[in-house]
Amino acid sequence: MQWVAQGFIFRRVNSPFHQLDPRVKLLVSVELFTLSLLVGSLPEVIIALSGIFTIASISNILRRMSRTLSYTLFFAIIIFVINILVGYPLMDAFVIAVRFLAIVGSTSIFFLTTPPDELELVMRWFRLPRDIVFAFVTAVRFVPVLMMDALQIMDAQKSRGLELQKGNIFSRFKRFIPILIPLIVDAVLRSGDLAEAMESRAYGAVKKPTSLHKLEMALLGKVVSISSIVLIVPISYLFLFWM
Amino acid sequence: MIEFSSVEYRHPNGIIALRDIDLKIRTGEVLVIVGENGAGKTTLIKHTNGLLKPSKGKVSVFDLDTSKESVANLSRKVGIIFQNPNHQLFSESVENEVEFALKNFGFQEKLKVERLEWALNFFDLARYKTTSPILLSGGEKKRLCIASVLAWDPDVVVMDEPTVGQDFVQKERLTQVIRMLVSNGKAVVLVSHDIEFIWPLQPRVIVMSGGRIIADNKADKIFQDKEVLDKSRIVKPQLQKLSEKLHVESPGVFPNVIDTKQWIISRLDSD
Numbered sequence: 001m002q003w004v005a006q007g008f009i010f011r012r013v014n015s016p017f018h019q020l021d022p023r024v025k026l027l028v029s030v031e032l033f034t035l036s037l038l039v040g041s042l043p044e045v046i047i048a049l050s051g052i053f054t055i056a057s058i059s060n061i062l063r064r065m066s067r068t069l070s071y072t073l074f075f076a077i078i079i080f081v082i083n084i085l086v087g088y089p090l091m092d093a094f095v096i097a098v099r100f101l102a103i104v105g106s107t108s109i110f111f112l113t114t115p116p117d118e119l120e121l122v123m124r125w126f127r128l129p130r131d132i133v134f135a136f137v138t139a140v141r142f143v144p145v146l147m148m149d150a151l152q153i154m155d156a157q158k159s160r161g162l163e164l165q166k167g168n169i170f171s172r173f174k175r176f177i178p179i180l181i182p183l184i185v186d187a188v189l190r191s192g193d194l195a196e197a198m199e200s201r202a203y204g205a206v207k208k209p210t211s212l213h214k215l216e217m218a219l220l221g222k223v224v225s226i227s228s229i230v231l232i233v234p235i236s237y238l239f240l241f242w243m
Numbered sequence: 244m245i246e247f248s249s250v251e252y253r254h255p256n257g258i259i260a261l262r263d264i265d266l267k268i269r270t271g272e273v274l275v276i277v278g279e280n281g282a283g284k285t286t287l288i289k290h291t292n293g294l295l296k297p298s299k300g301k302v303s304v305f306d307l308d309t310s311k312e313s314v315a316n317l318s319r320k321v322g323i324i325f326q327n328p329n330h331q332l333f334s335e336s337v338e339n340e341v342e343f344a345l346k347n348f349g350f351q352e353k354l355k356v357e358r359l360e361w362a363l364n365f366f367d368l369a370r371y372k373t374t375s376p377i378l379l380s381g382g383e384k385k386r387l388c389i390a391s392v393l394a395w396d397p398d399v400v401v402m403d404e405p406t407v408g409q410d411f412v413q414k415e416r417l418t419q420v421i422r423m424l425v426s427n428g429k430a431v432v433l434v435s436h437d438i439e440f441i442w443p444l445q446p447r448v449i450v451m452s453g454g455r456i457i458a459d460n461k462a463d464k465i466f467q468d469k470e471v472l473d474k475s476r477i478v479k480p481q482l483q484k485l486s487e488k489l490h491v492e493s494p495g496v497f498p499n500v501i502d503t504k505q506w507i508i509s510r511l512d513s514d
Contacts (some may be wrong), residue, residue: 149330155294156331158314159323160391161347178343181333185377189329 010115017059021221022118023125028055028224029110031232036102038239042091045098047235052105061112065105072104116141121215130209138194146187153182244270244430245291245321245399250300252286252454260286262454264300268399268430273421275433275441275462278451279476284434287451288401291432292321305398319348322397326404328384331391332376337368340376341391348395362394365420381408389420400424401432406440414440442466442480450475463500482507 076097083093123133245268252261293309334340450458486503
């Protein structure tokens with residue numbers, strides 16, 4: 001669980017990509033995501049992955065993203081095997097499996113480089129309802145908290161003699177019940193506390209609350225946005241109609 | 244009983260949480276670990292039942308090397324009561340919650356029932372036997388956590404912030420429990436910021452700062468050491484403060500904390 005979440009949790013890193021406007025980061029991530037969806041042959045896969053790994057490298061998140069992708073490889077192998085079993089040619093099955101990795105990679109670029117505060121600003125810029133924005137951003141913020149809780153619960157239950165690594169796959173699954181129940185109960189209790197605390201601080205008292213930070217696109221952001229569109233649109237066209 | 248020899252612990256992210264820890268925890272003693280947040284107190288206690296294994300050095304529990312033993316095996320000897328009760332309660336009833344560890348440790352049916360009854364009665368939880376632990380109050384949940392660990396009668400009991408959420412009466416009861424455990428030859432290790440709770444126990448205190456043990460002495464000596472108190476951000480117990488002020492005015496009547504305490508008790512009795 002921890003390794004999957006690591007690939008989507010923001011950590012403050014000093015890189016040129018991190019300093020960009022969050023809308024630009026979203027745009028680049030969506031472009032790479034679209035490119036990943038369009039790949040249909042080996043050269044296209046290589047082009048899409050090169051784009052993803054280049055951005056990850058510029059953002060100094062290559063190591064963390066690669067770690068997540070290496071674990072996601074398990075699911076990619078399952079996809080590959082299933083496609084072979086249902087009769088796809090070897091190369092097509094390979095491309096579909098790698099496409100999955102590219103989709104995960106392109107998505108994690110945005111989440112690894114955008115703090116929850118900026119995520120909130122982007123969502124509000126899209127004029128999404130405030131309650132939905134708040135719920136989504138809070139959920140993202142609480143991922144590391146829940147991870148820490150899960151580790152502490154595992155420690156507490158292991159200290160009471162629970163052996164998680166013992167037995168076959170079914171008994172191991174059963175052994176996770178003492179971990180899952182406190183985790184869920186604690187999350188529910190915490191959400192209730194959070195709701196009360198927010199209400200006590202006048203959440204929802206005004207329809208259009210003001211914001212301390214506002215999104216302002218710098219020149220670098222504009223340049224990156226335009227260049228990325230100029231680069232991605234022809235490549236996507238080539239993927240669709242030529243290659 | 245438990246021995247730390249030149250222990251260092253490095254987190255997976257490279258941060259060193261414990262350095263040069265040499266410590267012996269002996270039978271029948273109360274050991275209190277104090278220090279500022281992030282000093283390494285919880286990391287230290289997690290080494291006592293093998294939840295964490297030392298990066299360097301050795302931790303032995305009853306001559307067993309913790310890096311070679313399972314947590315379950317070590318937990319039979321060292322029971323840890325964690326700070327947040329919500330992180331361990333999961334069963335349908337209070338009774339099942341206490342029974343959980345007894346089942347895991349393979350207690351015989353008769354002994355299991357005996358220990359269960361003792362733990363529920365001792366901690367005043369028998370009336371909640373069939374109640375869901377989730378419905379208990381904060382203080383009751385904490386008591387249930389303590390009961391569920393003491394039920395299997397470990398030789399060393401480690402408590403992380405046991406007084407959080409407890410009222411005065413429950414704190415008094417906890418003090419009695421600790422005294423009872425010590426008189427039965429158990430070792431009790433407490434991590435606590437509650438100096439007023441610690442002081443009457445007159446325990447051995449180790450002070451931690453930056454992952455190191457910076458002082459190890461009896462409580463009355465530690466609470467007189469200004470340098471140590473400042474470093475670890477500990478506030479003196481109220482009785483100690485009062486004693487020191489009275490000592491300045493009448494050194495003959497109030498030579499030390501114990502005499503000050505006796506003087507207060509005698510005055511209260513005479514009233």
